[in-house]
Amino acid sequence: MRMLEVLIVGGGVTGAAAAYALARRGRRVLLLEQFAIGHARGSSHGLSRLIGFAYPQRYYTQLAIAARQAWLDLEADTGQRLLIKTGVLDIGATSVPSLHACAVNLAAAGVPFEQLSAAELRARFPQLAITDQTIGLYQPDGGMLPASRCVATLIEQARRYGATIAVGVRVDRIMPDGSGVRVDAAGATYRAQRMVMAAGSYTPVLLRSLGISFPLLVTREQVAFFLARDRVLSKAGYLPVIVDHSDGREPSLICFPDLGEGVKAERHGVGPLVHDPYEPPPPPDPAENERIARRLEQTLPGFASRLVRAETCRYTHTPDGDFLIDRHPEYGQIAIAVPCAGHGFKFAPLIGEILADLAVQGTTPYDIAPFRLDRLRKQKAVALA
Structure with a gap:
């Protein structure tokens, strides 16, 4: 099959936001979701999610301000009221x-x-x-954000900008393939230059296949x-x-x-x-x-x-309760996001932009130092010492 630019695993709010951000930048995107969009076996369905700014950690407050603007930008792009x-x-x-x-x-x-x-x-x-x-x-x-409608809107806009959304496709195996990645799913094989993992509660299983074993x-x-x-x-x-x-x-x-x-x-x-x-x-x-x-x-x-x-x-x-947003330490072509500790929904369109940055250029102008994978690996090493 033709080499994709970016393959996204997971069609919840984070994967949908990443697909929207990447497709709007003109990238060839395929999103794989093992169930239906809006399914009830994850973290992104339902009537409402909170969007507020009160955090004891300053970095979340700052990101929440930028995330609110990202939702307003999505509203302007779609003509829909979401917030x-x-x-x-x-x-x-x-x-x-x-x-x-x-x-x-x-x-x-x-x-x-x-x-x-x-x-x-x-x-x-x-x-x-x-x-x-x-x-x-x-x-x-x-x-408040109407959760299921927000996800559906992001998916609809990703499609509008050219992304392909495939549902009912469960990922079985992820393998780095040179500078790209190979994904086996539902009897088919997909190859892409870059991959975004936004699989929510299914992330621990998929990370083990990539040699990351810290507990989620x-x-x-x-x-x-x-x-x-x-x-x-x-x-x-x-x-x-x-x-x-x-x-x-x-x-x-x-x-x-x-x-x-x-x-x-x-x-x-x-x-x-x-x-x-x-x-x-x-x-x-x-x-x-x-x-x-x-x-x-x-x-x-x-x-x-x-x-x-x-x-x-x-x-x-995650072990320390903060998000995980980073590239794989060995396979930089794979970006990973776990912003699902009960308050991540509000940040979704901003995290989508961050993941698009990491997938396309390897860096992002947003401060994601508190969410890097390395801090979890260090914590694990200290715990074992």
Whole structure:
């Protein structure tokens, strides 16, 4: 077959964004997705994802600013509205150090935000259960992204610019081939000058075939949708996206306003391990729905009055919790991205541009030093010493 310029493995939001960025640059792109676009066995499906800027690490705040502009650029290119501006409110006890670090980083980056006292929170957001020790960071430019529609839009635009999207094609083997790469998938062989691996929870299996063995943990996370007693105060325009850090000792609660299917809530990052990503996910756990409901009632009383439905997705965790975005240490023709630790969706169009940079020219103007593979290899060496 004809040598491709870039082959992308994975059709979730990261792979779709990379395909869009590369095709828009005029590159010959083939994307392979083992299921259908928008499938529910990964990290990119569903009604909504958060886009906000409050991070205790300054590099994420800076990247989030650039990512928001990338979403606006995509909107301009497509004529579609994707970013739903609801505002984002991070709340927690005054004793939580990460909230103070977030405030410092927001101010340093010039992000519009307000630091709200307990009295100010009660006056502005009467839905919330607020103690006198609670503070808030309100970011008016934050909001929600319709996840499945965002992925579909990126895929549609990639096709518009000439990318080929092949679904139902599971990758079996990846082999460096001289300065290029060979991929065996679904009984066919593909050759490309460059490859982008954006396989989400399937990445650990594929990396082992390329000689990288540091642990990537995959967890199955659960979200639940509830009807609130007060349907008005649960809607966008009255309720921002809420991130409740509580006292910092229990999992954060993330709550999204009702877009028609109820208020979406999740306890962040508490799911069980997924040992085999190829196994179909089990149904949502009723016990976790109850735990989410209890946690939601602590933050927003009356908002868990009736469960509508629940769904699951997957997080892929590096050992230190930061993203992995880099080229393979031996095979520079292969770029790898694992931005899936539960907050990567918001960065997708920017990460797509970074991956396009790495695939085409081997470098990127964006600072990806915190996400380089070498820091994980060093951590592993120290742990073994």
